[in-house]
Amino acid sequence: MANRYEKLQREWIELAPHWIEVSRQGGDVVRKGMLDAFMLAACGDVAGLRILDCGCGEGRFCRMLATKGAQYVFGVDNCPLMIEAARELQSDNDEYVVGDVQSLELIEDGSFDLAVSYLNHCDLPDFEANVHEVFRVLKDNGRFIAANLHPMRSAGCGWCCTPDGTKQHVILDNYFAEGERNFKMMGIEVTNFHRTLSSYMRAFLSAGFRLEDLIEPTVTPEALDLYPELDDELRVPNFIIYVLRKGNQL
């Protein structure tokens, strides 16, 4: 199991320089043009909150939360290069540590008001472990905002195109075959994990979370004017955001 963990970690170490370069230029188009706005809206008013970011990468979203008035943002990522890069831009109220989000033993119970996971569950062989850990480290009534690849897309079948490359439709197949999917990102071989929507939901509910909202982001007309390459996002869902709460308070 340690070998598998290290293999997955190595993929991100290889990817990190490219990832950091794109993030330092403002981030990739789906984040800038679509996901960031949905994630920030789902987080709501973060002023004065203590926030945990699981799989924070080079800290881009942590810095956004800090800028929005969070009292303290703690980013955890198991790629040392990402954490080094995050620390380069660190301010007074954000902090970063190298660690595995599947076991957050350095964090005490009930430490955070809000936790986020911005496209990290698809990277984890044991995402349930992260869900249980996040539940433990949240305060009562704390929220967990988890953005992930949409299960219809993490199945990994891609677009069916005509010979001239025109996209016809997305193929959905092998949806119930959960497990590893291998593909290239920024020219590097990476591993993702596909699970069905019901597996995600069951894990959240059995950890004790209540589902407050389920968001399928799509592109707004304004964003489409700025980023016309996001037009696919009007056709099929690419991402999903689970808005979860520890406790029953409305």
Ligand SMILES: C[S@@+](CC[C@H](N)C(=O)[O-])C[C@H]1O[C@@H](n2cnc3c(N)ncnc32)[C@H](O)[C@@H]1O
């Ligand atoms: C798709 S990137 C997202 C980064 C960041 N959340 C963002 O949106 O820019 C996934 C991140 O998860 C990290 N990661 C993967 N497995 C992890 C693990 N077991 N523990 C902590 N971080 C992990 C990777 O190093 C990578 O930085």
